[in-house]
Amino acid sequence: MGTLNLSNVTKSFGKVEVIKGVDLSVNDGEFCVFVGPSGCGKSTLLRMIAGLEDVTSGDVLLDGERINDVAPAKREIAMVFQTYALYPHLTVRENMGLGLKQLGTPKADITAATEKAAAMLALDPLMDRRPSELSGGQRQRVAIGRAIVRTPKLFLFDEPLSNLDAALRVATRIEIARLHRELGATMIYVTHDQVEAMTLADKIVVLRAGKVEQVGRPMDLYNDPDNTFVAGFIGSPQMNFLKAEALGLQFDTLGIRPEHLEISESGGEIEGRVSHLEKLGGETLTYVRTDLHGLLTVRQFGEHDHPVDGTVFVTPDQSRAFRFDAEGQRLRG
Incomplete structure (x- = not known):
């Protein structure tokens, strides 16, 4: 025992x-x-x-x-x-x-x-x-x-x-x-x-x-x-935290894992510029600098290429997102 x-x-x-x-x-x-x-x-x-x-x-x-x-x-x-x-x-x-x-x-x-x-x-x-x-x-x-x-x-x-x-x-x-x-x-x-x-x-x-x-x-x-x-400590790369109000949502913070963000050069919900790119072979991590949400991390599986300093658009998968209040506590339901 x-x-x-x-x-x-x-x-x-x-x-x-x-x-x-x-x-x-x-x-x-x-x-x-x-x-x-x-x-x-x-x-x-x-x-x-x-x-x-x-x-x-x-x-x-x-x-x-x-x-x-x-x-x-x-x-x-x-x-x-x-x-x-x-x-x-x-x-x-x-x-x-x-x-x-x-x-x-x-x-x-x-x-x-x-x-x-x-x-x-x-x-x-x-x-x-x-x-x-x-x-x-x-x-x-x-x-x-x-x-x-x-x-x-x-x-x-x-x-x-x-x-x-x-x-x-x-x-x-x-x-x-x-x-x-x-x-x-x-x-x-x-x-x-x-x-x-x-x-x-x-x-x-x-x-x-x-x-x-x-x-x-x-x-x-x-x-x-x-x-x-x-949410931020468990997971690598760590979860992204977005300002919910800027997305038209009625709570404080939207949490989204890097693999649940879509990235496009033609259009999307959040506009930003590519700050850095990490090609790891099996996956690609793209760091996107935005005006309202700071630095966001996007994970794509496989090899991808986005020009550094180029404009891209990021869209969160709302069905995979987490909601948090102003004290950082999870909102469920």
Whole structure:
């Protein structure tokens, strides 16, 4: 079991409140991702769950047991850090088995656990190397292996891919998703990269300034955001926000995804000039500067060409648009 519940959890540093009454449930076997901009409190919240930060008020419960005052080493939680945190003088084998050794686990059990984790992570040929002899991706796999051998109730990942290059991030992301399926373990993953959140999560928790803005499945947040913050944060490129009054509509803001804008050089609803063009092979992103709505992003699938500084016309698909009030809250119905 690995069910986590947070009940009105807060965290203050002196007079500064950084976590402001978070309520959250993470089910056994679920992959939950905390996502939000830098400084929103996601890593602080993760560290409170791990016991590395004290909880100012509220309760942290693991399988129904309150663990606020339980020492980190006794919480049955394993954490994978952004910086790997490997001991440079120990081999891969020794790094992976160190936690079990400190718990007094029999040597034969340590060997069996490390060999099983090494096989899962394709680390078998590297077991006698030291961290300095490994690539960044290999070091991260060792850090993940060190967590696996402990068979914890809950895995915590604190931006584990941020130090890797683009290709390694994709490969390691796929490995983490595979491990989740194989282990069936409860995992909480912190990232500021919404692409990681969308591709890994069963459940996404969107945080802003220490508060939960919305919780839901990835495509639910994409297709049904509660407010302009979630709508703008989830999705890449981000949603366009148009002034509804300028379009003759009776609310404040019209939100429209880049793929739901049509672009033409012959006529349309909103006139603008092409500011920049990004040809990515499988898709083309055209940035259009308009007088009333600022910079709009149009996504077209395939290869397209629009002259920079040329006049174009953009038309939103109203059937795919979102309506928001002056406070940024979603208008439904």
